[in-house]
Amino acid sequence: MARTISAQVAALTFGALTRPSLARGCRAGGTGVTYNHMVVDQVRSSDDVDRLFHALADATRRDIVRRVLQQEASVSSLARHYAMSFAAVQKHVAVLERAHLVVKQRRGREQVVHGDVDALRTATRLLSELEELWRGRVDRMEAVLADLDDPHRPTGGAA
Numbered sequence: 001m002a003r004t005i006s007a008q009v010a011a012l013t014f015g016a017l018t019r020p021s022l023a024r025g026c027r028a029g030g031t032g033v034t035y036n037h038m039v040v041d042q043v044r045s046s047d048d049v050d051r052l053f054h055a056l057a058d059a060t061r062r063d064i065v066r067r068v069l070q071q072e073a074s075v076s077s078l079a080r081h082y083a084m085s086f087a088a089v090q091k092h093v094a095v096l097e098r099a100h101l102v103v104k105q106r107r108g109r110e111q112v113v114h115g116d117v118d119a120l121r122t123a124t125r126l127l128s129e130l131e132e133l134w135r136g137r138v139d140r141m142e143a144v145l146a147d148l149d150d151p152h153r154p155t156g157g158a159a
Helices: 002-018 020-025 037-041 046-056 059-070 075-079 086-098 117-149
Strands: 102-107 110-115
Touching: 046 059, 046 086, 046 117, 059 075, 059 086, 059 102, 059 110, 059 117, 075 086, 075 110, 086 102
Parallel strands: none
Antiparallel strands: 102 110
16 A cells, blocks of 8 residues: 555656656546646757756856846946956856847947846746646645545455
């Protein structure tokens, strides 16, 4: 019995996250596990998602994004706000550019940076979809646990 419950909880928790083949045949407590195609199919690639969240994982890069969303700025003017070299800020901007969070344009001798709101909307949408996915999994786990606590539940033994 304990092994069956562990398998059900594992299937509910992890089964649909990585492989659609696990979701197709998996049944737990009468509830099917659904592979979330919405999260996977609406993004060009997992590399794009990795680049996006890697770029947002650094506090300096998040601050640069905040600044250039408010007002475009040259890389040199951005560099004045941080206790690091111009080259280090330039590398941060390059990471943000590869993640499509900022766009860099040459204007004369300067490179002007401005933010891309669509990339932030993508991150927000992905996080919302993942939140919805996990909330559903937690709800299903709670249902399995409630079923275990139900004193009127048949024990599965022969009558």
